[in-house]
Amino acid sequence: MERRSFVKGAGMAGILATGVAPAVHAQQAVRWRLTSSFPKSLDTLYGGAELFAKNVNAAAGGKLNVTVHQPGELVPAFGVVDAVQQGTVEAATTAAYYFFGKDDTFALDCAVPFGMNSRQMTAWYTWGNGRKLFREFYRQYDIVNFAFGNTGAQMGGWFRKEIKSAADLKGLKFRMGGFVGKVLEPLGVVPQNIPPGEVYQGLEKGTLDAVEFVNPYDDLKLGFYKVAKNYYYPGFWEGGPQITLYVNVKAWEALSPELQAIVESAAFASHVSVQAHYDTVNPIALKELIANGVKLHRFDKSILDAAYKSALQLYSDLSNKNPNWKKIWTDYEQFRNQSIAWFRFNEAGFNSYMESLKL
Amino acid sequence: MERRSFVKGAGMAGILATGVAPAVHAQQAVRWRLTSSFPKSLDTLYGGAELFAKNVNAAAGGKLNVTVHQPGELVPAFGVVDAVQQGTVEAATTAAYYFFGKDDTFALDCAVPFGMNSRQMTAWYTWGNGRKLFREFYRQYDIVNFAFGNTGAQMGGWFRKEIKSAADLKGLKFRMGGFVGKVLEPLGVVPQNIPPGEVYQGLEKGTLDAVEFVNPYDDLKLGFYKVAKNYYYPGFWEGGPQITLYVNVKAWEALSPELQAIVESAAFASHVSVQAHYDTVNPIALKELIANGVKLHRFDKSILDAAYKSALQLYSDLSNKNPNWKKIWTDYEQFRNQSIAWFRFNEAGFNSYMESLKL
Numbered sequence: 001m002e003r004r005s006f007v008k009g010a011g012m013a014g015i016l017a018t019g020v021a022p023a024v025h026a027q028q029a030v031r032w033r034l035t036s037s038f039p040k041s042l043d044t045l046y047g048g049a050e051l052f053a054k055n056v057n058a059a060a061g062g063k064l065n066v067t068v069h070q071p072g073e074l075v076p077a078f079g080v081v082d083a084v085q086q087g088t089v090e091a092a093t094t095a096a097y098y099f100f101g102k103d104d105t106f107a108l109d110c111a112v113p114f115g116m117n118s119r120q121m122t123a124w125y126t127w128g129n130g131r132k133l134f135r136e137f138y139r140q141y142d143i144v145n146f147a148f149g150n151t152g153a154q155m156g157g158w159f160r161k162e163i164k165s166a167a168d169l170k171g172l173k174f175r176m177g178g179f180v181g182k183v184l185e186p187l188g189v190v191p192q193n194i195p196p197g198e199v200y201q202g203l204e205k206g207t208l209d210a211v212e213f214v215n216p217y218d219d220l221k222l223g224f225y226k227v228a229k230n231y232y233y234p235g236f237w238e239g240g241p242q243i244t245l246y247v248n249v250k251a252w253e254a255l256s257p258e259l260q261a262i263v264e265s266a267a268f269a270s271h272v273s274v275q276a277h278y279d280t281v282n283p284i285a286l287k288e289l290i291a292n293g294v295k296l297h298r299f300d301k302s303i304l305d306a307a308y309k310s311a312l313q314l315y316s317d318l319s320n321k322n323p324n325w326k327k328i329w330t331d332y333e334q335f336r337n338q339s340i341a342w343f344r345f346n347e348a349g350f351n352s353y354m355e356s357l358k359l
Numbered sequence: 360m361e362r363r364s365f366v367k368g369a370g371m372a373g374i375l376a377t378g379v380a381p382a383v384h385a386q387q388a389v390r391w392r393l394t395s396s397f398p399k400s401l402d403t404l405y406g407g408a409e410l411f412a413k414n415v416n417a418a419a420g421g422k423l424n425v426t427v428h429q430p431g432e433l434v435p436a437f438g439v440v441d442a443v444q445q446g447t448v449e450a451a452t453t454a455a456y457y458f459f460g461k462d463d464t465f466a467l468d469c470a471v472p473f474g475m476n477s478r479q480m481t482a483w484y485t486w487g488n489g490r491k492l493f494r495e496f497y498r499q500y501d502i503v504n505f506a507f508g509n510t511g512a513q514m515g516g517w518f519r520k521e522i523k524s525a526a527d528l529k530g531l532k533f534r535m536g537g538f539v540g541k542v543l544e545p546l547g548v549v550p551q552n553i554p555p556g557e558v559y560q561g562l563e564k565g566t567l568d569a570v571e572f573v574n575p576y577d578d579l580k581l582g583f584y585k586v587a588k589n590y591y592y593p594g595f596w597e598g599g600p601q602i603t604l605y606v607n608v609k610a611w612e613a614l615s616p617e618l619q620a621i622v623e624s625a626a627f628a629s630h631v632s633v634q635a636h637y638d639t640v641n642p643i644a645l646k647e648l649i650a651n652g653v654k655l656h657r658f659d660k661s662i663l664d665a666a667y668k669s670a671l672q673l674y675s676d677l678s679n680k681n682p683n684w685k686k687i688w689t690d691y692e693q694f695r696n697q698s699i700a701w702f703r704f705n706e707a708g709f710n711s712y713m714e715s716l717k718l
Contacts, residue, residue, distance in 0.1 A: 058620035059418060117710055119478070119511070123638035126631060147631075152478075153709040216701070234709035261417035265624035272485060272506075272627050279482035283701035296704060304712050337718035342575070342642035344714035345655060349593035350512040351476055352711075353663050355703035359696040 030259070032066045032251065035075045035083060037094035042218060044281070045243060046070070048149045048274040049093045052245070055266040064259050066091070080246065085141045090251035093148055096244050100179045105324040107179040108332055109134050109145065111241035113311045116332070118150040118240035118275060120339040125242070128335045133328050142249045146267035149243035149274025152282075156232035156299055157212025158224040160203065163232065163299070166306040175199055175211040180237035183310045203227045215278060216285035225294045232297050236304055243274060388424045389618070391610065394434040394442060395427060396453035401577060403640070404602060405429070407508045407633040408452045411604070414625040423618050425450070439605065444500045449610035452507055455603050459538045464683040466538040467691055468493050468504065470600035472670045475691070477509040477599035477634060479698040484601070487694045492687050501608045505626035508602035508633025511641075515591035515658055516571025517583040519562065522591065522658070525665040534558055534570040539596035542670045562586045574637060575644035584653045591656050595663055602633060 034053065038045035046068070053066040069089075071077035080092035081099050096109035108115075116124060124130040125147045134145050157176070163169065170188030181191035194202055202208035204227040211228070212235060213219050225231070245267050255263065290296070315333075319326040393412065397404035405427070412425040428448075430436035439451035440458050455468035467474075475483060483489040484506045493504050516535070522528065529547030540550035553561055561567035563586040570587070571594060572578050584590070604626050614622065649655070674692075678685040 055620055055624050059617055059624060061615075061617040114713065114716075117706070117713070119634070119638055122631060123635040126635035127639035153706045155705055215705075233705040234712065235705070236709060236712065239709045239713065256420075258418055258420040261414055262621065262624070265414050265418060265621070265628045268628035268631050269624045272481060272630060275478070276482040276485035279478055279698065280486035283697040286701050286704075287697075298704075298708055301712075308716070338642040338646075339638065340713055340716075340718055342645050343710065345645075345657075346514055346574075346592040346594070347476070347512045348710060348714055349657055350595060350598045351702065351707060353593065353595065353660075354473065354476070354598065354699055355707055357473075357667070357699075359699055 029065045032090040034091040035069045035089045037077045037080050039070050044277045048270040051273050052266050052270045055269050059262045084246045084248050087248050090248050092246045097179050104318050108328050111238040113183045113237035116240050116336045118152050121240045121242050124335045129331050144247045144249050144252045146245040147271045148245040151241050151278055154235035154238040156235045158228040159210040159230040160228045165300050166302045173209045182314050186310045187306050215282050217281040220285045229295050231294045232299055391425045391449040393425050393427050393450040394448045396436045396439055398429050403636045407629040410632050411625050411629045414628050418621045443605045443607050446607050449607050451605045456538050463677050467687050470597040472542045472596035475599050475695045477511050480599045480601050483694045488690050503606045503611045505604040506630045507604040510600050513594035513597040515594045517587040518569040518589040519587045524659050525661045532568045541673050545669045546665050574641050576640040579644045588654050590653045591658050
């Protein structure tokens with residue numbers, strides 16, 4: 001069981017050169033550098049990686065040592081796929097939809113407009129075909145994927161002015177995550193790509209009309225509420241964005257079965273923890289935002305209807321031109337539809353009554 | 360790090376008697392018997408324990424070996440608290456509310472009427488005070504607790520006749536889980552305690568008017584739909600029943616830090632898997648039930664309102680007479696209310712739109 005990690009730790013050449021008995025080297029720790037697309041200030045997301053490192057290191061008893069790194073330390077935030085593929089780092093955590101530019105299929109490993117909620121996504125990944133299909137997909141990038149958290153449904157973002165119907169989207173300068181732009185652009189939205197450091201000022205000056213980020217907890221820190229009071233929901237383009245752990249396939253295969261099992265379980269622990277963390281801190285942050293004069297608005301149904309129609313068109317186009325997309329989307333869509341046909345009765349029946357109590 | 364498992368494996372007397380060097384014994388596996396309150400036929404729930412054993416055994420590399428046992432093999436289904444407390448077995452998995460007869464507080468570790476949904480429960484347990492408060496509570500039973508799955512909101516059960524309002528509950532002979540009886544009895548329901556093997560016949564002959572069990576997947580197997588066509592939702596007394604893993608405190612403390620970390624992460628993997636399994640198979644089973652002529656009904660609001668009022672009275676009574684209940688309920692209630700005030704906007708806003716599409 002130690003042979004592989006030995007080979008990895010010392011290198012075959014090293015053994016031959018030194019003639020040291022393998023049994024001695026077998027105790028050497030395998031080292032993994034895990035780079036995060038999220039800075040430490042996003043402590044929910046960065047915290048999932050830190051917890052993973054803590055759990056793996058504790059369980060492995062010195063045989064595997066994981067260190068966590070912020071964007072820029074080793075690899076830029078959006079360089080993580082390349083870095084894991086090239087073996088620059090052994091592991092990374094990210095939101096897969098950042099990489100829709102490489103292949104739109106990446107988005108299905110995180111969130112697409114009108115996709116699954118977090119429970120449905122986890123079910124699809126764990127007991128449906130999700131993880132399996134993405135294991136196949138990521139093989140071309142030398143990546144082994146694991147579910148690694150979920151933010152839950154995200155908010156629709158901060159708007160300087162009220163958006164009363166789909167017509168108000170025309171010409172809206174909106175800074176948003178990338179993939180959703182493909183759905184909102186046909187409705188007249190003008191997606192903006194502005195460096196994070198300039199977003200607040202843009203919103204303040206009106207060179208930006210709107211921005212979406214994550215959820216109350218993260219949004220509160222960024223202070224957008226000071227310059228745009230209208231906070232919209234739901235973020236229909238991110239109903240249950242999953243965070244993913246990427247492991248370089250050679251680093252994975254070099255692990256003993258024991259260490260593989262440790263990594264696998266530790267990823268699940270982070271998967272639970274990230275969402276639980278968000279679910280614990282978001283309610284408190286929402287309260288604080290409201291106390292600061294933020295106005296909560298529900299997107300008008302005409303907006304969701306128009307965006308849904310646009311999304312259907314996009315998914316149909318992608319299915320026609322991208323076999324990767326078609327294969328995974330077909331399974332994803334079928335699982336989503338089947339899930340909702342059950343959730344809409346019982347789970348929704350329970351939740352909607354509890355919500356009606358206004359506790 | 361091996362000292363403790365050594366001591367456990369061989370016993371201190373054994374070392375002294377044989378004089379065998381500890382280093383040899385240090386390789387001996389610690390053995391855990393994990394008894395389940397659920398039979399193998401409930402493969403979602405039993406499967407959580409099997410997965411745990413598989414993950415722990417793989418990760419521990421022979422140092423800890425977990426075997427899983429059905430009710431009756433070592434311990435009766437409802438004897439698991441006593442068995443873990445007395446050290447008859449090292450571990451057990453169960454639904455804590457079975458033990459409300461020992462202390463009503465047990466129910467809060469699983470589900471109470473109008474309690475939290477599964478995501479809220481997981482958040483409370485992981486990032487709120489839930490797990491911590493129950494660690495304190497279970498100390499008196501020499502138990503260390505872990506979240507170990509969730510069924511999601513359960514159905515309200517099978518009824519021979521339609522139940523149109525709270526008035527129809529009067530005199531209803533209803534076989535149901537124990538704790539909810541305290542809420543429904545004041546409304547005129549006559550809780551029935553009938554051995555599982557006699558439920559189907561009772562429902563067929565009319566000595567029972569109704570029965571609640573779990574969810575479409577498990578309910579389909581039991582065939583109640585053949586003798587009672589009315590299937591009600593939501594099971595407002597079980598909005599997110601959590602499954603728990605119990606570990607005997609001495610068995611836990613005897614583990615090395617490595618093995619403790621392995622157990623901890625593996626419990627999370629099962630926590631995810633059990634719910635994901637239910638969420639994957641329930642939609643398929645619901646479809647089959649409907650194809651078999653089952654009629655889905657939503658409980659009338661008057662029934663939920665009456666039950667909610669009764670629940671509030673019960674929780675107030677329990678808080679007055681049971682300090683364990685009061686301490687945990689106070690925290691639970693505060694967390695639930697805060698969560699719902701957030702979930703009702705964004706998460707519900709997203710889900711309700713998706714459900715309105717009737718995909």
